[in-house]
Amino acid sequence: MIRIGKPKSDQRLPLGPGAWLTYREATSVDREAAYRGAREFFKAVKSGASALADFGLDVGDAKALEADEALSSGVSLLVFNVELFMRCVSAWEGIGDENGAPLPLTRENVASLLKDPAFYELISSVLTARLVTLDQEGNASAPSPNGAPAGAPPIAEPATN
16 A cells, blocks of 8 residues: 655754754655755856855856866765755754854754765765665566566466476
8 A cells, every 4th residue: 555645753863062953854846845945046157146055065157167067066066965954954063163153943054064074974864864765776677687578477488386
């Protein structure tokens, strides 16, 4: 039985001593919305808006991003993950500035956290775990290796013993 509409409960992800975030796993809707958010970000950068500052990125301007494909790709992935984070994370605790003052859950603060490779890998893998599993499974009705379509009846009688 497939149960549709069963809400997923929030989970807690420990990040370190006294630091954690409350999240839910990303859905396909969240992923598509995050892609759209990243596209909108690049449109804003190209139109001269201060979109880079919204993510705490000091990488130059639109020309710098266009000139460096690797930089553009890295910024795109970061922005995608920030957008996904903002959709799926409902709270965080124990995240503070250099003086220990608690930081609010904003795009700029999330981008700062995700600039750390360890947190980037941990958080992005946890948020997208179900999506990655589904992508890896692929098409459950794929053709069989011998060319017959999946689910097709056998064309030969079983061999006798």
